[in-house]
Amino acid sequence: MICIRSNTLNPAFNIATEEFLLKNMEEDCFYLYVNNQSIIVGRHQNSLAEINTSYVKENNIDVVRRLSGGGAVFHDPGNLNFSFIMQEKNNETEGFKKYTQPILDVLIALGVDAKFEGRNDLTIEGKKFSGNAKCTFKGKVLQHGTLLFSSKLPDLSKALKVNPLKFQDKAVKSVRSRVTNISEHLNVPITLNELENSIIKYVRNIYTSSEIYEFSISDTLAINKLVEEKYSQWDWNFGSSPQYNFTKGIRTKGGHVEIKMDVQKGIIMQIKIFGDFFNTRDVAELENLLTGMPHNRKQIQEMLTSIELESYMENVTPNDFLGVMF
Incomplete structure (x- = not known):
C-alpha cells in the first residue's frame, strides 16, 4: 500500500x-x-x-x-x-x-x-x-x-x-x-x-x-x-445533474415574478415566466432566449446584459431575475 x-x-x-x-x-x-x-x-x-x-x-x-x-x-x-x-x-x-x-x-x-x-x-x-x-x-x-x-x-x-x-x-x-x-x-x-x-x-x-x-x-x-x-x-x-423541474417565485419592485422550468442534463428545455409585472415586449421572446441555455448563473447573467430586460419586465432588475432563476 x-x-x-x-x-x-x-x-x-x-x-x-x-x-x-x-x-x-x-x-x-x-x-x-x-x-x-x-x-x-x-x-x-x-x-x-x-x-x-x-x-x-x-x-x-x-x-x-x-x-x-x-x-x-x-x-x-x-x-x-x-x-x-x-x-x-x-x-x-x-x-x-x-x-x-x-x-x-x-x-x-x-x-x-x-x-x-x-x-x-x-x-x-x-x-x-x-x-x-x-x-x-x-x-x-x-x-x-x-x-x-x-x-x-x-x-x-x-x-x-x-x-x-x-x-x-x-x-x-x-x-x-x-x-x-x-x-x-x-x-x-x-x-x-x-x-x-x-x-x-x-x-x-x-x-x-x-x-x-x-x-x-x-x-x-x-x-x-x-x-x-x-x-x-x-x-x-452541475450539468451532469439528472432531469429536474424547477419552480420559484419572488416579489420585486416591478411585481411578482415566478418561473417554472424543465431542465435536462443542465440545459433549460422548457421555461414559462409568470407574474403581475408590466411589459412592452412579449415575455415569450425572453422564454425563447432562455430555452436551450445551460441553467448556469454566469451564462444567464451574461445573456441578460445583452438585452433590455426592462422591456420584458418593468422595474425588474437583472439581479431580481437571477434571484428567481436560482
Whole structure:
C-alpha cells in the first residue's frame, strides 16, 4: 500500500486525485486530504437542489461532484477526509465497516466513544461525524469518508440549506442528520494534524508493507489535467445533474415574478415566466432566449446584459431575475 497526504486545500484537485488513484495506480492506496470550504455532491445528485445558491455564491464556496454515490457533504479546513482505494477479490466489495474500522480504532484509543451506525455513518452519542460513500472500477473499490473535527457547523447548515419547494426530481437526496465535531469529545485536546498523524500511523501498522508516497511531476500533471477537463467544469459539477423541474417565485419592485422550468442534463428545455409585472415586449421572446441555455448563473447573467430586460419586465432588475432563476 502507498499512503499519500495531500498538500493542497483545493477541492477539485483532491477529488480528481481520488479518480487518478482509482484508475491509474496498481497499488492499494490510502489518501488523506483537507479541503477549503466546498460542497461535494454525490454522483447521482442534482447539485442545485443540494445547495443554498445565494450563500454559496456570496461565500465563494466551490461545488464539486465526486465519482461515488450518496449525499452532499460540506468540507472546510476543520474537516479531514480519508480514502481507501483497494483491490477487491472477485469484484465483490464488502460493506462500509471494513474501511471505517481503522478510523474507529484510532478514535476509541483517544477515548472517544465512536460507533458505526446505520448503513454508512460514524457517530458519537448518536450524532454523525462521518459520512461514507464508495464506487468501484475494474475490480477496485474507492471508499471515502469525512471526519468532522473542528468544522464550522453553522456554515455547514447554511451552505446545505435549500428550499424544498424549488425542485421536483428523482435525484438522490441528502439526508440531514444531527452532526458533531470530534474535537468536542476528546478527553485530551489534540490538533487536526495530530489526528491525521495518528490515523496514518495506524493504517501503516495494519498494512505493514505500506510506504509514504509523493506525487511525481507526471502524476501531478495528470491530476491537473483531470481538474481542468472535468472537476472544474460546469458540465460535470452541475450539468451532469439528472432531469429536474424547477419552480420559484419572488416579489420585486416591478411585481411578482415566478418561473417554472424543465431542465435536462443542465440545459433549460422548457421555461414559462409568470407574474403581475408590466411589459412592452412579449415575455415569450425572453422564454425563447432562455430555452436551450445551460441553467448556469454566469451564462444567464451574461445573456441578460445583452438585452433590455426592462422591456420584458418593468422595474425588474437583472439581479431580481437571477434571484428567481436560482
